[in-house]
Amino acid sequence: MSLVFYGESFSSRLLLGTAQYPSPQIMKSAIEVSGCEILTASVRREAAKGRDGQKFWSLIQQTGCRILPNTAGCKSVQEAVTTAHMARELFDTPWIKLEVIGNDDTLQPNVFGLVEAAKILCEEGFNVFPYTTTDLGVAEKLVDFGCQVLMPWGSPIGSGRGLNDLYALRSFRAHFPDISLVIDAGIGTASHATQALELGYDAVLLNTAVAKAGDSVAMAEAFKYALFAGRKAFEAKAINPRDMAMPSTPVVGTPFWHTHD
Amino acid sequence: MKITVNGESQVTQASNLQELVKRLGYGESKIAAAFNGSFVPHSQYINTLLSEGDDIEIVAPMQGG
Numbered sequence: 001m002s003l004v005f006y007g008e009s010f011s012s013r014l015l016l017g018t019a020q021y022p023s024p025q026i027m028k029s030a031i032e033v034s035g036c037e038i039l040t041a042s043v044r045r046e047a048a049k050g051r052d053g054q055k056f057w058s059l060i061q062q063t064g065c066r067i068l069p070n071t072a073g074c075k076s077v078q079e080a081v082t083t084a085h086m087a088r089e090l091f092d093t094p095w096i097k098l099e100v101i102g103n104d105d106t107l108q109p110n111v112f113g114l115v116e117a118a119k120i121l122c123e124e125g126f127n128v129f130p131y132t133t134t135d136l137g138v139a140e141k142l143v144d145f146g147c148q149v150l151m152p153w154g155s156p157i158g159s160g161r162g163l164n165d166l167y168a169l170r171s172f173r174a175h176f177p178d179i180s181l182v183i184d185a186g187i188g189t190a191s192h193a194t195q196a197l198e199l200g201y202d203a204v205l206l207n208t209a210v211a212k213a214g215d216s217v218a219m220a221e222a223f224k225y226a227l228f229a230g231r232k233a234f235e236a237k238a239i240n241p242r243d244m245a246m247p248s249t250p251v252v253g254t255p256f257w258h259t260h261d
Numbered sequence: 262m263k264i265t266v267n268g269e270s271q272v273t274q275a276s277n278l279q280e281l282v283k284r285l286g287y288g289e290s291k292i293a294a295a296f297n298g299s300f301v302p303h304s305q306y307i308n309t310l311l312s313e314g315d316d317i318e319i320v321a322p323m324q325g326g
Binding site: 017018019020021040041042043044045046047048049051052053054056057060069070072078082085086087089090091157206207208 | 267268285286287290291292293294295298299300302303318319320321322323324325326
C-alpha cells in the first residue's frame with residue numbers, strides 16, 4: 001500500500017527538510033538521491049534588496065517535489081494561523097505543517113495552541129499536518145477537527161536521538177490504524193527511520209540528519225534504503241521476541257545426540 | 262508617516278500596501294504579506310490603507326524543516 005496524504009499517493013516515504021545544507025547544490029543532489037517527493041519549506045522575512053527567497057523558490061521548483069510549508073517558530077495560535085495563510089498564497093497549496101512551539105529548549109509542541117490552530121485551519125480548508133506529541137487525547141482532537149495526518153515527534157527537533165518512547169509510539173500507531181502517521185523530528189540516522197517504519201509508521205520527516213551529516217548526499221541515499229527496508233520488514237511481519245533461546249538449526253539428527261546422557 | 266516593516270521602523274509616503282511594496286523594491290518577487298498581524302491577499306494590497314504605526318510583515322519562501 002502506498003503512502004497517502006489527503007487523498008494523494010506517494011511512493012517515497014521520506015519528507016525532507018530544505019534547511020542547513022552546506023550548499024544549495026548539495027541540497028539538490030541530496031533531494032535527488034533520496035528519491036523524496038515532498039519537501040518542507042518555511043516563510044521568512046524577505047528584505048527588499050535581498051533575493052534569497054526568490055533564489056530558493058527557483059531551486060526547489062526545479063526538483064519537481066510537492067512543497068509542505070511549515071509554521072516553524074510560531075508560538076501563538078494567531079502567529080501560526082497568519083503564517084499558514086501567507087504560506088498558502090506563497091506556495092499555492094492547502095498543505096500546512098502546523099507547528100506551535102511550546103518551549104525554547106525542547107521545541108516541544110504547545111498542544112493547546114496546536115489543537116486550537118488546527119481547528120481554525122481545518123475549518124478554512126487547509127490540509128493540516130500537525131507536529132504533535134504522542135498524547136492520544138490531543139491526537140483525537142486533531143482527528144476530530146479534520147486532520148487526516150498526525151506527526152508525533154520521535155525526540156526533540158534536531159536532537160538526533162531517534163525514537164525516545166517506543167511504547168508511546170506503538171500505542172499511538174495502534175490507536176490510529178487508519179490515519180497516516182509520520183515521525184516528525186528527532187531522527188538522527190538511517191536506523192531510526194527503519195525502526196519507525198518497522199513500527200508501522202507511514203513515513204518520516206527529517207532535515208538535520210541529512211543536512212548536517214558529514215556527507216549529506218550519502219546520508220540521503222542511506223535514508224532511501226533504510227525506509228525501503230523498514231517498510232518491507234513491516235509488511236513481512238517480524239517474529240515475536242522471546243526471552244529464551246530457540247535453536248534455528250534442527251535438533252533432530254544432531255551428531256552425538258544424547259551421547260552425554 | 263512612520264510604520265514598521267519586518268520589525269524595522271521606517272518612514273513612508275505610500276498610502277496603501279501595494280504602493281509600499283512597489284516603493285520598497287519588491288517588484289515581481291514572490292512574497293506574501295501580513296498587516297497588523299493578519300494576512301492580506303495580493304488582491305487586497307491596493308485596498309489596504311496605511312496609517313501611522315501600522316505593522317507590516319513581508320515574507321518569501323525560505324529553507325525549512
